[in-house]
Amino acid sequence: MRELVSEAEVVAASGDDDLVVWAAQGMRPGVRAWAYGDAVAVASPEAARRDRLAVRGEAARVVPLLRHALAEAGPSYRPFGDAALIEQVVEAVPELELAGRFSWMGTEKLAPPRERAAGRERPPAWLADSAAGEVADLLAAASPGSYAVPGLPRVHRWAGVRDGSGALLAVAADAWPAPTVGLLAGVATASPARGRGLGERVCRFVASALLAEHGRVALMVDDWNAAAVVVYERLGFARRRVAAAGPRA
Incomplete structure (x- = not known):
């Protein structure tokens, strides 16, 4: 060895x-x-x-x-x-x-975006550090098990979609990247805003940035979360079934 x-x-x-x-x-x-x-x-x-x-x-x-x-x-x-x-x-x-x-899902190239009717939401954008509290609140309500949360080491930045009044509706993070593999994490959409493609939009925004910086982008998703898997496959991510082991109880 x-x-x-x-x-x-x-x-x-x-x-x-x-x-x-x-x-x-x-x-x-x-x-x-x-x-x-x-x-x-x-x-x-x-x-x-x-x-x-x-x-x-x-x-x-x-x-x-x-x-x-x-x-x-x-x-x-x-x-x-x-x-x-x-x-x-x-x-x-x-x-x-x-x-x-x-x-484990990864890609080196995103699929073309779908045509969608224009909504009233603002385009996805990187959030200022001052938005950490908003991000934490959205995650607590919409994705309490998220590995990525504001303030953790190597959770570098957050992107979000806001409505016309400025309320935060969906988020995703650039977290724990390797030099040649970016990682998309912390994806969440506020419950009242689901079904409008906002999660897909913010994921595409972050994934595009990570591809430009690292050449590849990946994510981890629970197998039970079929709706999320569909979104990621629509974006062009290929699925790889993985598992983890731990000490026997």
Whole structure:
């Protein structure tokens, strides 16, 4: 097993897998990575509010690599990767159990926008820092489980859609980006404004900016949130089923 010490090494070892490269976070301080044959593991502290251990490769090599990575990084790290791989991992590692399923979605190019009737809302725009309280209130009401909230480290900026009077109707964040993979997070629309395509508009605005800056953009979405998945697929994001494991209770 060998330790990877640069982003370039992670890119080469993983075949430029966007999930693994995102987890590496440009190999910022605290991130560690290892390879064993075709298997790669990246331990990324506080990546989207979790100590995440992204894994990729064949289970026969991922399992011993995962044990090594957990011994080096510590038990707080939750393995995550393609759902089929994580299922094999938990079968082979009795100390772990399946902790959740969700989807990783990414794209290098957005689909063309749909034609929509003009509304009274203002166009999406980046919000001033002074809007943090408004964003927090909207998230508390519309998406209380959001990983991204104002004030967290590496949650860089928020975009929003306002109505004609200035009330905030929908938001999305640029959060936890890697140099070549931006992350869209914190998406929420106020309940009375749903069904008007505002979430899609603010996501397109943020995703366009992240594509221009990073070349790729990704997001994480719960599998039960079918309406959100439809919006992201309409924007051009491709869905990848992933799962996470944690210590067995």
